[in-house]
Amino acid sequence: MREVEVKYQVQDPEALLVAFKARGIELSAPVHQDDQAYAPEGWRYGDNKLGVSFVRLRTVDGRYTFTLKRPAENALSCDEYETAVADREQMHRAILAMGYRATVRIAKVRRTATLPDLELCVDEVAGLGTFLELERMVSGDVPGEAVQAELAAFVASLEIEGTRTDETYDSLVRAASASA
Template sequence: MREVEVKYRVQDREALLVALTARGIEPGPPVVQDDQAYAPQGWSYGDSRIGVPFVRLRTVDGRHTFTLKRPADNALSCDEYETAVADREQMHTAILAMGFRATVRVAKVRRTARLPGGELCVDDVAGLGTFLELERIVGDGVPGEAVQAELAAFVASLGIGVSRTEESYDSLVRAALASA
């Protein structure tokens, strides 16, 4: 399975919520997500991500999830594998033993809404601000860039102030920490 997404920095969170409500889209209640990102030993920020596996440990309400993403078309069009994890610390140790290194921690409050064929997320990311993310799961052979164009057209139709980013949250957090 491949997850294809688009991500936008939102200039005015309230304007976004008003635009969504006008479309009948009501994001659900806020959920705190605590993500630890990992990269393979030997990979550095600035290197290509295409074909490189990255992993994440996420905790939400005491439940832990392990995710592996391998960018295919670009950093936001990835093969994705995900499973529940009983013990976050043991999984962290296993990830390190597999040759990954911890990079950055990403803390965010996420509100989600289902869309036909996908999901919309309003994320308040600690240290970065508010983001709008649209995701769609597609099968093999579906060009990620075509799906991203469809998702981008929906965002443009909202008529709000946003700026698109091609970066993952871990890259954005790392850049913010480096410039601080």
Template sequence: MNDGAREIEVKYRVRDAEALEQALARHGLVLSAPVHQDDQAYAQAGWEYGMSKVGVAFARLRTQDGRHLFTLKKPLDNEMACLEHETEVADRDEMHRAILAMGCYPTVRIVKTRRTATSGELSLCLDKVEHAGVFLEVEKVVGPGESGPEVQAELDRFVRSLGVDVERTTDTYDSLVRATLV
């Protein structure tokens, strides 16, 4: 992602994945083949669930198709409007130890099956998240001058235009998974 660019997203609990797929197809969007993602989430020392995530950096280690990705997200406007940095790493275990040495601690493991599609500048993800359910994420990368909440309203209008029964959530996957495990 370019310097200063932010990832803005909206997330919805999906009640009927088949109906959603049909609605996407009517809009000319076909989902990719499923991929398995195994994510370990990390938080900065001193941060705990229940505290605001805004302004706090969070790390993630993801393994997908034998590749390991390190991601740092820092929520700015809200939990779904983040400054994001991501890079591939050669050794997941070594990166895990490095993250711990930087003062972060592991929070929850998020395992999911993801299917994706794109529509112009929008990225769509249909995720089946273990312990949490099925979700639709719609994301857009924007420049530093754009309002996260305004972009989220635009993304919400797009999702609502699909005409499917979904429930918007402002929780991130780590919070959703954790809520089912505690």
């Protein structure tokens, strides 16, 4: 399966919530996510991401999840593999032993809603602001860019102010910390 997403930085989070309410979209309770991102040794920010496997170790409420994402068509259309992990420290060491290096830590508070054909996430990302992310899981033969166009049309229909980004959170966090 591939995860295909679009991401927008939202200028007015309250207007976004009003748009959701008008559509009957209810968000979940906020959940704090602590993500450690990893990249292969030798890969550097600015290098091409296509076909490169990146991993993440996420902590939510004392539970750990390991995720591998490999960008297919672009950074937000990725083959994805994910599983629960019992021991965060051992998984961290295993990731390093597999030839990855820790890059950035991403702290965010996420609220979600599941609609019939997509998952919607509102993220308050530490140091970056509020983002709206729409995700859809598709089979490998479905063109990701076509799905991204559909997701972008849904966002446009909300009539909110948002700036679309093609960057992942780790790239955005790294860029923000580099310019600080």
